[in-house]
Amino acid sequence: MKKIILGLFVALGISSCSLNADNEYQSCGDYSNVTFSGFPLECNYTIKEMPAKPMAVAIKTQEKMDSFFIKNTNPCPTSVTPVNPNIDFTKNYLIGIFSGPKPTGGYEIKISSIVENTCEIIVQYYEKEPLPNEAGNTPATNPYDFVLIPKTDKPIYLNKVSQNKNFVVIGSYSSQCTGPDCQLFFNINNLNVLQYFNVVVGQYDFSKYNFQTLNKKGDYSDFVKLVPTEILNLDGGTKTYGSPDSTDQGGIFFELSQGNKVTKVFIDNNNTPDQSPEIITFKKAIKDKIAVLRN
Numbered sequence: 312m313k314k315i316i317l318g319l320f321v322a323l324g325i326s327s328c329s330l331n332a333d334n335e336y337q338s339c340g341d342y343s344n345v346t347f348s349g350f351p352l353e354c355n356y357t358i359k360e361m362p363a364k365p366m367a368v369a370i371k372t373q374e375k376m377d378s379f380f381i382k383n384t385n386p387c388p389t390s391v392t393p394v395n396p397n398i399d400f401t402k403n404y405l406i407g408i409f410s411g412p413k414p415t416g417g418y419e420i421k422i423s424s425i426v427e428n429t430c431e432i433i434v435q436y437y438e439k440e441p442l443p444n445e446a447g448n449t450p451a452t453n454p455y456d457f458v459l460i461p462k463t464d465k466p467i468y469l470n471k472v473s474q475n476k477n478f479v480v481i482g483s484y485s486s487q488c489t490g491p492d493c494q495l496f497f498n499i500n501n502l503n504v505l506q507y508f509n510v511v512v513g514q515y516d517f518s519k520y521n522f523q524t525l526n527k528k529g530d531y532s533d534f535v536k537l538v539p540t541e542i543l544n545l546d547g548g549t550k551t552y553g554s555p556d557s558t559d560q561g562g563i564f565f566e567l568s569q570g571n572k573v574t575k576v577f578i579d580n581n582n583t584p585d586q587s588p589e590i591i592t593f594k595k596a597i598k599d600k601i602a603v604l605r606n
Contacts, residue, residue, distance in 0.1 A: 417441020553579025
């Protein structure tokens with residue numbers, strides 16, 4: 312955990328603090344992943360006043376929640392909104408980070424992982440600047456990110472890390488199926504595994520969905536070794552094998568993100584003539600991985 316030992320730490324107190332404030336750091340043993348879940352704040356609440364500088368906030372009570380936010384009367388559609396937008400502060404805290412005002416769009420701040428040891432919790436986050444020609448003439452922004460963590464008495468620190476641009480998303484879907492097990496989608500990276508909730512068939516912008524990290528180790532480096540060469544050769548393209556979900560048979564989804572390239576593949580659950588033996592084997596590997604992650 313060398314990055315954490317050498318990193319810049321900020322203790323999150325009862326309310327909030329600057330991301331740039333120094334704080335004494337003490338190591339307390341080995342780290343393990345903390346499960347946390349995304350909270351699409353903009354679907355449920357409006358921030359009363361955007362901060363004028365980078366900052367972090369730990370919301371631990373309903374009173375503090377009410378002082379920072381106004382609850383929206385018309386939340387987002389249920390496909391991207393938690394079933395219950397209220398937070399049970401006897402079980403969870405809401406952690407937020409703000410990057411401060413930015414001149415254009417294209418900037419981002421994101422909590423990527425959370426770890427803990429015997430005496431502290433480390434919230435690891437990254438910041439992203441716009442790619443060339445990405446911002447254009449977009450208006451000024453003030454990026455932020457919020458997650459729910461289990462209630463804790465441990466002090467909470469921040470550690471800025473590099474963005475992890477390498478991950479895969481695997482999923483199974485069926486437009487005619489209803490229920491919690493019909494659309495199963497997981498993000499696998501080298502830090503952790505995320506499960507996305509209420510994914511709508513055909514709408515695969517996963518930044519729009521609520522998620523929860525699983526108590527499982529991320530094994531992106533091992534899983535990506537299973538990807539067939541013909542999929543790797545798509546090199547940022549998209550391909551469909553067969554006619555997924557055309558006759559209620561459902562389909563398999565695979566997304567490979569490497570740097571700034573995103574490759575997407577849709578595979579018919581039925582073995583079709585355009586599926587090589589390697590694709591059929593890989594399809595089974597995805598199904599087997601989903602079966603492990605869902606349990």
